[in-house]
Amino acid sequence: MNSWCRSKRREVVQEVSNIDKLLLEHRRWHQGVLQMCRLDENSAVVDDMVCKNALSLMTDWEDTKVHGSISRQDVLDSIVWDKVTFLQIKRMDALWPQQAMHLKTLEELYFGIQKVATMFIPFPSLLAKMASCKHLESLAENMAILNDVRGQLVLYILGGSSTSKICHMALCCVDLCLEHNIDALCGTPGHMHDVCLVHKQIMATQSDTQEVAWCKTISALAMQNRTQFSNQHHFGITLRRFRPPQTSICRAIWKRQVVASLENHWENGVVGSNGRIDIAKVGYGTLFPYKNEYLFVPESHSHFIFGIASEDMYEEDQLRAMLRTILFAMTASNVLNIQQANLFWNCQTDGADRNYIHRNWTSMESIFQTHYLMYLLMTVTPHSPETTLHQIEELWTSMCGE
């Protein structure tokens, strides 16, 4: 069994590594084509725009540039370098012969992606491998502890006569802490503050019952084991020495593999006082099991997103991560329901949702007044003034209080 697990793990790691290599080749081709199609300061045509020896019939009273003396720098300074489309023959001649090779890369990439999605790493094998790497030892410990705590919590929820909201919030806190560790392992972007906001709500619950006290303890324990990193927004530093994928897509694939490994482990059940209980059957076998009911976890958080505008494979940017975190916390604290949260989340990308908000502005205005930060994050664009970004930063800092 152990050697089976080991070989499974190696197979997945090998496959992910191969996809990473292919993605890098694909990215080089992608960037090569863009360089071929975009004017830049190294373009040969810029040299043709320089005038050194042309006739000059005019005089100049203070060394103003006239025709006959246009330097390369003058040309560079005169052009707005905003993705100017221009097919450059020399670059095309150098790149295009590699087209057949790129098609082969693409074919292997499509095949590899389809294959790796059918594979998973057995969770004990993953933990063992992590524990054997000194710099990943603490992550392995965190994940093992969080996995145990989660099992206890799920058993408690299943054994209870009524479903208490604080138990679900504690479960949410544990799942987020697990996800933070996975983000740290995989080098995927996470957001520390989402769990801070949920933990804050749990600790602020005013009740003396044993259940609330227990949930507070679990939440505090989860927070202690969320990750060893203290950096605010990005993770993944330690991964660099453990099979480091260089592309953001591959890091996201790697995260999927780790989540699949964990969920597969849960599907084997949790051992309770009456034997093994299949928690997957009762809906607790996935990370964030209740996300569709009342907790906002947007599509982009669980999907691969490639940015068209960035012309590169893309990860969620920090401002979107902030909005996601706020919507998440607002649904967790029942300020918003799922439909409203989705509406606000899609506002930037979906014209229909944007129009709906405009039509119903009066009824929504009160939410925006009390949650002005959410409003700013919904309406911010790359062209927004610096002052808006500063305002967001200030409001965010004061809200998180960290």
Place this chain on the structure above:
Amino acid sequence: MLQLQMGTDVGFITRIRMEEISQSQHKAPFVIKINYQLVGAFFHKATVHIADHLEYKRRDMGLKKVCDGSRPCNWIATIPLCFRDHPTVHVIVNGQHNVHNVDTGFFEYHEVQGADDFCMCVTFHDTAATQRYRAKTTTTQELIESLQKQSARLENLLNKSYELVVPQQKT
């Protein structure tokens, strides 16, 4: 999926060849379009179009006016082209059409704003036999868009693979 990608690449090369054939059969005039706004002595919102092959925004600049004894020239752009193939060019400045002989090396004209007179100029550079322009901007843009579609296909493939295949495998 792969066939679609190949289709796009082949389509791009075919379009370029068709453009070349069309160009050799019917030599289209070389048209340079320059559009801008003048506010006092300030030149802004300028765009330069070089035939169908290259268009870019030009940076704003303060203009120097013609004074007694001096005619400072306000340079807008230099246009590289083959003088032999295109001895005359069409220069359209803010909609005003001019036909010009390129062998002078420059095209100049005056803008009068109230009492001020500004001398503006566009220069030409002979690229001789070296070909600089091969595809239309629109054709090149289509290739860029095909890259973006390729990314979208990869995105779909990843999402569908993980949504459909992994749950099946796990059960």
